[in-house]
Structure formats: structure tokens, C-alpha cells
Amino acid sequence: MSKTIAGIKVPDSALARQIDQLVRDTESDLLYHHSNRVFLFGALAGQRKGLKVDSELLYVGAMFHDMGLQASYASKDERFEVDGANAAAEFLRSHRIDERDIDDVWDAIALHTTPGIPKHKRPVVALVTAGVEMDVLGLEYDAFTEHQRHEVCTCHPRGHDFKNGIIDAFAAGTIHKPETTFGNVKADVLDLRDPTYKRGNFCSIILNSAWSE
Structure with a gap:
């Protein structure tokens, strides 16, 4: 049965159900519920801003956005955001989803920790980041009603000390490849x-490069 949370209908297609089960089986409770909240806050932000978005694609982007932190999806030398984007793209291709839609989901995941760019992209990209920024950073917190925040977090709890928990999850997913954190928030x-x-x-890289001047 389809479910509505804070006025947002959660996708309930066969594809969405497979994704929900995959993320539930792969990620910790903290990341599973975080990913669901990212979808809901992203969808609410889109509703408030009058953006027309494909709800299922937004759901895919939100649910896969942290999959690159998991050992089973992590590469040795790519940013975790790229690993998650690649995992989502592979999953969608196996279901014969249109390449334009796959590109949107890939960008949404790959760019979700790159401030200042996603908001200028297509709605799926902009709203995955909006959901992440609300849930992790509390950006535009007061633009969501108390009822919306309460209902989202009742259905998908933040749990005890989410702030430190999410930082620990980021650290665990990147500590083995620190070079991928150059120039980004990790x-x-x-x-x-x-x-x-x-x-x-x-600046040190510039000044110490092989160029003579």
C-alpha cells in the first residue's frame, strides 16, 4: 500500500520497493532513515518552491545518495558520491530506465555535497541536495513547518545523537581513501x-607544481 508522510506520497512501484529493500539490507538504520528523510524533505522543498519533479527519480537519488559509503559499493579511488552515483546508474540501467533520467540521478548523487551548484540544475538534482542540506545541516530548517518536521522524523527517526552518528558514517566511508576528500566537505x-x-x-599544489613559473 502506498504511504503518505507529511503530505508527500512515497513511491510504491516495484522499482521503489526493490530500492527500499536494497537500502534497508545494505545500510545502517541511521543511513536508511536519513535517506528516507532526504527524499521527504527534498519533496517538501520542491513543493514549497513550485518545482515539478519526478517523484520516483527523486526517491532513487535520495535512497542511493550514501550507498558509496558502503564497502560493497566503494571503489578504491573515487569519491564516495561518485560510487553512489555509479551504483544507482547501474541499478537503473538494469531496469531499462531512460538514459536522460539516469543522468539526472547520477548528477543528483554525485553533486549532493557540492554547495552552490545543484540548485541551478534540474529539479531532481536540486532537490536531493535540498533534502541532504536540511537533514544534515539544518539549512532552511524554519521553512519547514513544525508539523512537517515532526511527521517526517516520527516515521523515519533521527535516533540518538544523529549529528555525531552521521559524521562517523562519513568518516568510516572515506578514511581509507583520504585523497578523495581534496577540495570537498569530507x-x-x-x-x-x-x-x-x-x-x-x-595553493601549495599550485606553488609546488612542475611548472617553472
Whole structure:
């Protein structure tokens, strides 16, 4: 049966049910519920902003957005966002989804930790990031009603100390490939959680490059 949370209808197609089961079986409770909240907050943001979005594609992007943190989907040298995007694309291709839609989902996942760009892209891309930014960073918190926040978090609880829990999940998914954090927000995560981490410096790379001047 289809379910409605805070006025948002959760996709209930065969594809959506497979995704729900896959994420439930693969991720921790913390990340599973976080991914569901990302969909709901993203959809609510789209509703508020008058954006027309394919709800199922938004659901795919939200549910897969942290899959790259899981060992079974993690590469040795790609950013976890790219690993998650690749996992979603492979899943969608196996279901013969249109390549344009796959591109939107790929961008939505790959760009969800790159501030300032997704909001200028197509709705699926913009709203996955909007959902992430609300749930993790609390951006535009007051633009959601207390009822909306309560209903979303009742159905998909944040649990005890979500703030530290999500940072720990980010750290666990990136600590084995610190070079992928250069120039992105996960550098802050390893700087906080890994005492051996050395942050790359963009200016130092320029000044120490092989160019003579």
C-alpha cells in the first residue's frame, strides 16, 4: 500500500520497493532513515518552491545518495558520491530506465555535497541536495513547518545523537581513501575524526607544481 508522510506520497512501484529493500539490507538504520528523510524533505522543498519533479527519480537519488559509503559499493579511488552515483546508474540501467533520467540521478548523487551548484540544475538534482542540506545541516530548517518536521522524523527517526552518528558514517566511508576528500566537505570530516589526516592545500599544489613559473 502506498504511504503518505507529511503530505508527500512515497513511491510504491516495484522499482521503489526493490530500492527500499536494497537500502534497508545494505545500510545502517541511521543511513536508511536519513535517506528516507532526504527524499521527504527534498519533496517538501520542491513543493514549497513550485518545482515539478519526478517523484520516483527523486526517491532513487535520495535512497542511493550514501550507498558509496558502503564497502560493497566503494571503489578504491573515487569519491564516495561518485560510487553512489555509479551504483544507482547501474541499478537503473538494469531496469531499462531512460538514459536522460539516469543522468539526472547520477548528477543528483554525485553533486549532493557540492554547495552552490545543484540548485541551478534540474529539479531532481536540486532537490536531493535540498533534502541532504536540511537533514544534515539544518539549512532552511524554519521553512519547514513544525508539523512537517515532526511527521517526517516520527516515521523515519533521527535516533540518538544523529549529528555525531552521521559524521562517523562519513568518516568510516572515506578514511581509507583520504585523497578523495581534496577540495570537498569530507576534508572537514577526516580533519575532525582522523588524527593522522593531512588536509591537501590547493595553493601549495599550485606553488609546488612542475611548472617553472
